[in-house]
Amino acid sequence: MARKIVVTGRGGSGKSTFVALMSRFLSSPSLLIDLDPDLSLADMLGIDLEREKKKTVIEVLYDVVDERKKGMDPLIPVEEKFKGLVWTEALYEGKGFDLIVLGTKDMEGCYCFPDHLMRKTISELVKTYKNVVVDSPAGLEHLNRNIVSEIDDLIVVIDPSEKSLSHISRVKGIAKEVGIRYVNFHVIGNYMFKDSDEEFFKKEKVPYIGKIDYDSNVEELNLKGKPLKLLPEDSPALISTKEILKKARLI
Amino acid sequence: MAKINVVTGRGGAGKSTFTALFARFVDVKRLLLIDLDPDSSLPKMLGADLEKSGKVTISHALYDIIVSGKKDDSPALIEERLKDGSILYESEKFHLITLGTKLAPGCYCLPDEMIKDMIHKLRDNYDMVLVDSPAGLEHLNRKVTPDIDDLFVILDPSEKSVKHIERIKRVIKGVRISYKNFYLVANYRFTEESLNYLEEVGERLLGRIALDENVRNFNLNGRSLFSLPSDSPASLSVKKILLEANYDII
Numbered sequence: 001m002a003r004k005i006v007v008t009g010r011g012g013s014g015k016s017t018f019v020a021l022m023s024r025f026l027s028s029p030s031l032l033i034d035l036d037p038d039l040s041l042a043d044m045l046g047i048d049l050e051r052e053k054k055k056t057v058i059e060v061l062y063d064v065v066d067e068r069k070k071g072m073d074p075l076i077p078v079e080e081k082f083k084g085l086v087w088t089e090a091l092y093e094g095k096g097f098d099l100i101v102l103g104t105k106d107m108e109g110c111y112c113f114p115d116h117l118m119r120k121t122i123s124e125l126v127k128t129y130k131n132v133v134v135d136s137p138a139g140l141e142h143l144n145r146n147i148v149s150e151i152d153d154l155i156v157v158i159d160p161s162e163k164s165l166s167h168i169s170r171v172k173g174i175a176k177e178v179g180i181r182y183v184n185f186h187v188i189g190n191y192m193f194k195d196s197d198e199e200f201f202k203k204e205k206v207p208y209i210g211k212i213d214y215d216s217n218v219e220e221l222n223l224k225g226k227p228l229k230l231l232p233e234d235s236p237a238l239i240s241t242k243e244i245l246k247k248a249r250l251i
Numbered sequence: 252m253a254k255i256n257v258v259t260g261r262g263g264a265g266k267s268t269f270t271a272l273f274a275r276f277v278d279v280k281r282l283l284l285i286d287l288d289p290d291s292s293l294p295k296m297l298g299a300d301l302e303k304s305g306k307v308t309i310s311h312a313l314y315d316i317i318v319s320g321k322k323d324d325s326p327a328l329i330e331e332r333l334k335d336g337s338i339l340y341e342s343e344k345f346h347l348i349t350l351g352t353k354l355a356p357g358c359y360c361l362p363d364e365m366i367k368d369m370i371h372k373l374r375d376n377y378d379m380v381l382v383d384s385p386a387g388l389e390h391l392n393r394k395v396t397p398d399i400d401d402l403f404v405i406l407d408p409s410e411k412s413v414k415h416i417e418r419i420k421r422v423i424k425g426v427r428i429s430y431k432n433f434y435l436v437a438n439y440r441f442t443e444e445s446l447n448y449l450e451e452v453g454e455r456l457l458g459r460i461a462l463d464e465n466v467r468n469f470n471l472n473g474r475s476l477f478s479l480p481s482d483s484p485a486s487l488s489v490k491k492i493l494l495e496a497n498y499d500i501i
Contacts, residue, residue, distance in 0.1 A: 010290060011262005011386030012407060037388045038261060038418060040411045104388065104418050106425030110358045111389055138262030138386030140289045146356055159263060162473035163292045170290060170352050177354040197471070223445060225410025 002031070002129040005250065006148055006182075009157035010167050011138030014190040018157050018212060019135040020044040020228045021241040023097050025251050031129045033122065034101040035147065036137040037111065042101055046227025047092060049101065054092045056103020057121070058114055060085050079117065086121055098129075112145065119147045131250075140167075143174045151182040153248060157212075159190050160197035168206055186248050188212065191219075191237070209247045213240040253283065253377040255370070255396050260405035261415050262386030265438040265460060269405055270383040271296040271476040272489040274345050278499035281377040285366060286349040287395060288385040289359060298475025299340050299347055306340045307332070308351020309362045317355070329365050344477075346377075360393060367395045391422045399430040401496060403457075407438050408445035416452055436460065436492055439485070457495045461488040 007022075009015050016034075019041060023032060034041040039056075042049050049056070055063075064081045068074070072081070092099040100121070102114060126132050136142050156171055158164035168187060175182065189198060189211030201208045215237035221228055231238055245251045258270045267286075270293060274284055286293040289310070294301055301308070307315075312332050316325045332338050340347040348369060350362055370380055384390050404419060406412040416435070423430070437446060437459040449456050463485035469476060479486055490500050 011264070013263060038386075038411075038415055040414070043410070043414075104421065105392055106421050107392070108394055108426040109392055110360050111392070112358050112360075137389075138290075140352060141359055141385075141389065144353055144356055145358060161470045162295070163290075163470065166292070167290055173354055174352070178356040200471075222409045222411070223448075225413075 002126040002132040003152045003250075004126060004132050004134070004148055004150065005153045005155065006134045006136060006151050007155045007157060008136040008143070008171065009138070010159060010164065013157040013159045013164075014212060015138075015157050016041045016044055016135050017218060017222070017228070017237075018155075018188070018241065019133055021212070021231075021237055022133065022245060022250075024229070024238065025242055025245055026097065026131050026133070027251075028096050029129050030097040030131040030133065031125055032097055032099045033118070033132065033134045034099070035115075035118065035134055035142055037102060037104045038137070039101050039103065041135050042099060043225055044222070044228050045099065046229050047094065047099060049092060052092055055089045056101050057086065057090050057118060058103035058105050060090050061114060061117065063089075079120070082117055083120070083124075086117075100125075115142070115145045115147055119145075122148060140170055140174055143171065143180060144178055146178045146180055149180050151180060153184045153186065153250065154182040155186045155188060155248070157188055157190055158201070160193050160200070164201075165204060165206070184248065188244055191215065210244045211240065212237055212244070253281075253374045253380045254400040255374070255380050255382070255398060256401045256403065257382045257384060257396055257399050258403045258405065259384040259391070259419065260386070261407060261412060264405040264407045264412075266386075266405050267293045267296055267383050268466060268470070268476065268485070269403070269436060269460060269489065270381060272479075272486060273381060273493065275477050276486070276490050276500045277379070277493055278501045279378045281379070282345040283373060283377045283380045284345050284347045285370065285380065285382040286347065287363070287366065287382055287390055289350060289352050290385070291349055291351060293383050294340070294347065294349060295473050296470070296476045297342075297345070297347065298477050299342065301340060301349065304340060305337065307337055308349045309338065309365055310351035310353040310359075312338060313362055313365070314353070314355060325361075326365070326368070333369065363390070363393045363395050370396065388418055388422055391419065391428065392426055394426050394428060397428055399428060401432045401434060402430045403434050403436055405436050405438055405460075406441075406449065408441045408448070413448075413452060416454065432496070434496055439463065439466075458492045459488060460492070461485055
């Protein structure tokens with residue numbers, strides 16, 4: 001059974017950046033999951049899903065719904081049909097790690113059904129990997145949907161603001177109420193952290209385990225939409241990520 | 252009938268900071284603010300202490316109703332709570348309704364629906380409704396505000412922002428939200444060089460929110476942006492942006 005790692009946090013804190021950096025160090029086979037409708041993880045990993053002829057989960061779902069409208073056997077539930085397609089059509093298999101992305105929905109209504117399908121898919125997928133890493137959308141709603149209910153490592157990436165403290169207690173509050181269980185809870189600081197910010201959060205009694213160092217290379221690559229795998233081995237962001245992963249006993 | 256303005260953008264772009272300064276400097280008599288972000292930070296930035304003034308969020312009010320076992324009457328009960336003053340926060344410059352954090356399982360469709368309904372009902376009492384959105388796109392799929400006057404997209408300097416703009420347009424078109432103006436606002440992390448980048452997008456860029464060490468400190472310490480000096484760089488730049496969008500400022 002895979003170790004289930006969920007990375008979450010307020011918007012813009014650097015969740016996807018952290019997941020992309022982390023992907024370099026995880027033992028294979030690992031699976032990365034992008035749950036953010038405003039997806040960016042694939043770009044950061046340098047994976048062009050379109051060119052790889054892979055679809056997003058939402059696109060697979062749309063296909064199934066379309067087929068049904070065209071007269072697919074009405075006795076096969078959408079969910080079953082989806083399950084049969086998601087592996088071949090949405091799972092990107094790469095060197096070191098595989099990737100699956102939720103994608104953007106342009107029809108009215110919330111992400112409950114796509115997220116429900118993700119929940120089912122993830123529970124199938126965990127059987128075949130060593131690590132499953134979930135990159136969450138910004139905010140809290142994905143937690144209310146309880147997509148991964150048994151988490152090994154819940155990692156919250158925070159920016160240096162008082163809002164991050166409220167965010168952490170909200171994450172815990174929701175997890176408790178909706179029945180998400182986690183073994184480890186970690187808080188990490190993002191690139192905006194100064195030493196004084198680290199002091200601030202240590203005093204607040206949060207399980208703070210380190211910060212991702214500011215790295216002008218990361219900033220430039222993200223600005224130009226280039227993959228983070230172009231980062232040199234000795235870049236500050238990578239070195240600090242490795243330290244964090246060691247502290248969390250993930251490597 | 253009030254103009255409906257919406258501030259949206261990727262997470263951490265500075266939506267709430269912009270909304271708070273917008274609220275402070277725009278010259279309108281009757282302003283209703285809506286905080287649609289479950290990971291709420293706007294009230295603090297406005298210096299609005301909901302708890303102290305005995306106000307509850309929509310999610311909180313709904314939770315109480317559901318716990319009391321009267322789920323089926325929730326629309327009526329929420330309206331009652333709106334009327335008895337326990338939801339609407341009132342200050343001299345603005346009124347405020349917050350969505351709040353939901354602790355129960357399931358999505359925000361119901362609380363969002365309640366807010367949609369409230370905006371519709373309260374709209375006539377105000378000159379402007381200003382909505383601070385949660386990060387991301389899902390609130391657009393829910394169509395909380397089907398008819399927008401001015402849509403402000405706050406951007407950070409990354410390729411992801413350009414993709415974000417495309418996705419907003421795709422979702423808006425897909426779910427049929429109408430808008431009069433589509434405005435871009437660059438956040439404090441933009442440089443002159445990265446600003447050029449936005450010109451290729453082809454949408455109207457109103458300006459940039461200036462980098463301001465005061466804002467950083469205020470936000471770190473949870474202080475109200477209503478006490479930010481009015482000549483602080485962020486204040487000045489937001490005023491300029493509002494003028495650019497044809498608003499009167501105080």
